[in-house]
Amino acid sequence: MLRRSRKSLLQLASICIVIYLIVSLVQPSAPKLYSWNTIRYRTTAASLPEARGLCPGLEDSSKPALIVSHVAADGETAWLKRLSSKYHLCIYxxxxxxxxxxxxxRVPANRGHESITYLTFLIDNYDSIPQAGAVFIHGNRFQWHNDDPLYDNAASLAALNVPSALSATGYHNxxxxxxxxxxxxxxxxxxxxxxxxxxSILQPWSARSVSDAAMPxxxxxxxxxxxxLKNGKSKGLKLGRGDPVRAQCCAQFVVSKEAVHRHTREEYVALRQWLLDGYGMSRNSNAAPRDDxxxxxxxxxxxxxxxxxxxxGRVDLDQLNEQACPSASDCYCRLYGKCKLSCNNRACYGxxxxxxxxxLPDNWADLHGNDIYEPGVEALNGRLYPKPFEP
Structure with missing residues (x-):
């Protein structure tokens, strides 16, 4: 009798598990909501860096700001100066x-790659963001992360339609x-x-694996x-094991003044301090990893x-992932006026x-650095760069 009862209980439990799995698959999953709306990090530093990141003339500019995170290894900046008719240049x-x-x-430290530049600009120029928006880029003209047939950021920036890029959400990679x-x-x-x-444990040399593991x-x-930190309340803050953050590479984007001002200046200060607190002898263990x-x-x-x-007031992760990853065809049309390309969702031919x-090959800049990207002039390699959008 006892054996028969145990068998019946096991069968009942198995049936309940099957029913639960079926219901879970049929019912729509609840939105993955996260409380990622305000930066609340608090620094342990005794003092904050002085403001040395002002961009001259920005408060009177009607052009979009072009914020450039430049290091000596990026080479000369003449290619940027040729974009000054379209952008107000802020070259750090x-x-x-x-x-x-x-x-x-100037930035307070060479830390976090382009992030220190972007945050310093937002902090020191918070009240002078142009109504036309701001474009944030790296300092090298030719690099694999530049979305152009020749990896040429000069051509991309000349073609970029800033108002169109900002029209949907006020932000676009x-x-x-x-x-x-x-x-x-x-x-x-x-x-x-x-x-x-x-x-991240098996491949400690992989920046992607280690940074992904550090992100939650x-x-x-x-x-x-x-x-x-005090209460260990991770619900709505710490990424779940099955909740990915999807995003485009590579930290070059355009953003509106309104989007910047959705967060206070103090939030950007806190974010930069998280970066700075992770470096130095008395580093905060909850601050940024030391490895840039x-x-x-x-x-x-x-x-x-x-x-x-x-x-x-909360981030719907599924919705955010969809917004962060528009189809390639929509993106090329909205940003660069290339609206009749042969595309799938991920890429467009050519x-x-x-x-x-x-x-890129070491001599790439030497081979293509003299290409002309002025409006309406055919490039040496046979390309015709579109006329830049004039605000």
Whole structure:
């Protein structure tokens, strides 16, 4: 009798499990909501860096600002100056020698790659963001992350239609092709998954694996602040194991004044301090990882979360992922006026190809650096650059 009862209980339990699985598959899943609306990190630093990142003349400009994170290895900046008829140039020399007398276009430290430049601009020029918006880029003209047939950021910026790019959400990544980043669902495991954790342990040399593994805690600390640190309240702050953050590569984007002002200046100060607190002898263990490859990459996933508007005070992750990854055809048409391309969802024929090992040949700039990208003039390689949009 006892054996028969046990068998009946096992059968009943099996039936209940099957019913639960069926109901779970049939019912729509609840939205994945996260409280990623305000930066709440609190620094332990005794003082904050002085303001030395003002961009001269910005307060009187009617052009979009072009914020450039430039280091000496990026080479000359003449190609940027040829874009001055379209943009108000704010070129930051990130690795320039420290000179306390210089009060413009300087950052407090060479930290987090382009992130330190972007945040310094937002902090020191918060009240002078042009109504026309702002474009944030790296300092090299030719690089694999530039979404152009010749990887030429000069051509992309000359063609960029800033008002159209900002029309939907007030933010847009400058890349359209999906061959880098995490837009395809099969591109990488969720950042909080066990697979990501194991990969970061087995491949400590991989900046992607280690930064992905660091992201859940980093986001919880940044958006949860002292409350999260003291009480360990991770619900709605720390990424679930099956919740990926999808985003375009590579931290070059355009954003509106209104989107910037959705967050206070103090939030950008806190975010920069998270970056700075992770470096030095008395580093904060809850601050950014010391390795710039990791710290900078974590922040590269943050920009669209900050600037794409969310409703009801919480971030719907599925909706955010969809907004962060528009189809390649829509993106090329909206940003660069290329509206009759042959495309699938991820790429458009003839527009971009990821170079081997994500590296251009050493002589690429020498071969293509003299190409003309002025409005209406045919380039030496046979391309015709579109006329830049004039605000």
């Amino acid at each position: 020399d990130v690795d320039a020698p420290i000179d306390p007398t210089v009060k413009y276009l 400058l890349r359209c092709d999906w061959s880098a980043g995490t837009c395809p669902k099969d591109s990488a495991p969720a950042q909080g998954s066990l697979e990501t954790t194991f990969n 805690k980093a986001f919880a600390v940044l958006f949860g602040g002292d409350e999260y 490859r990791i710290a900078g990459r974590v922040l590269s996933y943050l920009w669209h979360i900050l600037f794409i508007p969310q409703h009801h 527009q971009y190809r990821l170079p081997p090992n994500m590296r």
